[in-house]
Amino acid sequence: MIKNGEHFMIKEMHEKGMSITQIATELGRDRKTIRSWLQENETKKYQRQMTIRPCLLESFKGYVKRRMEEGCLNAVVLFDEIKAQGYAGKTTMLRHFMSPLRPTVISQATERYETPPGQQAQVDWGLFKVKWNGTYKRLYAFVMVLGYSRMLYVEFTENERLDTLMGCHLRAMQYFGGRTRTCLYDNMKTVVSGQDEQGEVVWNERFAKFANHHGFVLRRCRPYRARTKGKVESGVKYVRKNFWPRVQTFTDLHDLNLQARAWMDKTANVRIHATTHEVPQERWLREELQPFNLTRFEAVYRHERKVSSDCLVSYNAHRYSVPHRYVGYTVEVEDQNNGLIRIYTGEIILAEHVKALGRHQVVANKTHFVGIRTTGSSKAATPMPLLVPKAIPEVVTRDLSVYDIFSEEVMTS
Structure with a gap:
């Protein structure tokens, strides 16, 4: 040219x-x-030949818009979803498309406080709503974050009661494989009862005994400075923005917690953390957690029930099965408020069931009925009357001469 x-x-x-x-x-x-x-009188203008390529995102734009209208504004989550549907582009194209559609979010900066390994965990609740039979139902997410490694534990529950809180702590320590030296809270009523005349915090007596039993010290964040527990606040936001948009359906609370556990293991704790620039699961190996008390603290109230002859135990208008050999026993039902029911005799777990929904449901484990003896497999005969023949009267045997005498008497007469 x-x-x-x-x-x-x-x-x-x-x-x-x-x-x-x-x-x-x-x-x-x-x-x-x-x-x-x-032969040309004028200079030719250079024209670049443009090749129009189809947009890789075009067929997914409708889906992305719908998910954003549902409240999912996280590009990473949407990228994972459309990639599973066949999207071959990159997140850059997706972010460029989402940018004018998402609301502007302004976050306030705060000074970050880093803790050494094994020093501190932070705890908070998150409120979530689900549509249930045409109405909205509240669920509560217990979130614990280890301060050094940023390892995260989340569990969805029915309420925020003290028994539920202590049960969540125990399962979090089991998940992490230990406990930190301190644990930081805000002014949640189940932990903080108030403050004395000197302004010192007054802890809930039962929860303080629970903490002492397992060996960790209670700490409260500064009043009106909830962001001093920013690690767990970020954890709650991360659950809300990264996990919650992924949940499209769930059958019950237990199913939701199974999805949350898979998300913790496959996403939350194996990602590169934006602050530490390390994988939480790898930093957790240097967390230096202390062992917690394996002796059970009576954190959850147990309800005594008697096992009926059909191997079932009644609780909250539902019935749950136990092994048949415990028929007639008095057992204890423990409601963990996270979608599970456990039935004990002493410290032995007889049964664990997914909590029933609605009313008057029977939740049974078929193995609990194996080995029950029966009288036979054939049907019992239909009762019928017994025909008894009438008894034949006895006949007196006499000598023939007697009859001769009778005949002579007749002849003479």
């Missing part, structure tokens, strides 16, 4: 009397090219 400057030079050289061959030799061009340009 001859540039505009060369076109003027060719014109000028030709006007000075140079032949086409001389001009082509001088400029190193083909004679046909020189001749063609000499």
Whole structure:
């Protein structure tokens, strides 16, 4: 392609009397090219040939818009979803599309306080709503974050009561494999009862005994400075923005917690954390957690029930099965308020069931009925009356001479 400057030079050289061959030799061009340009009165404008390629995101835009209208504004979550549907592009294209559609979020900065390994865990609740039979139902997410490694534990519950809180602590310590030296809270009523005349915190007596039993010290964040527990606040936000949008359906609270456990193991605790720039699960290996008390603290109230002859135990208008050999026993029902029911005799777990929904449901484990003896597999005979023949009267045996006497008497008479 001859540039505009060369076109003027060719014109000028030709006007000075140079032949086409001389001009082509001088400029190193083909004679046909020189001749063609000499025939042009105006300089040709350069036009770049544009190849229009179909947008990789085009077929997924409707889905992305719908999910954003549902409240999912996290590009990473949506990228995972459309990638599973066949999207071959990158997150850059997706973010560019989402940018004008998402509301502007302004976050306030605060000074970050880093803790050494094994020093502190932070705890908070998150409120979530679900649509249940045409109405909205509240669920509560217990979130614990280890301060050093940023390992996260989340469990959804029916309420925020003290028994529920202590049960969640125990299961979190089991998940982490230990406990930190301190645990930080805000002014939640199940933990903080108030403050004394000197302004010192007054802890809930039962929860303080629970903490002492397992060996960790209670700490309260500064009043009106809830962001001093920013690690767990960020954890609650992360659950809300990254896990919650992934949940499209769940059958019950237990199913929701199974999805949360899979998300913790496959996403939350194996990602590169934005603050530490390390994987929480890898930093957890350096967390230096202390062992908690394996002796059970009576954190959850147990309800005594008697096992009926059909191997079932009644609780909250539902019935749950136990092994048949415990028929007639008095057992204890423990409601963990996280979608599970456990039935004990002493410290032995007889049964664990997913908590029933609605009313008057029977939740049974078929193995609990294996081995029950029966009288036989055939049907019992239909009762029928017994035909007893009438008894034959006894006949007196006499000698024949007696009958001869009777006949003589008849003849003489």
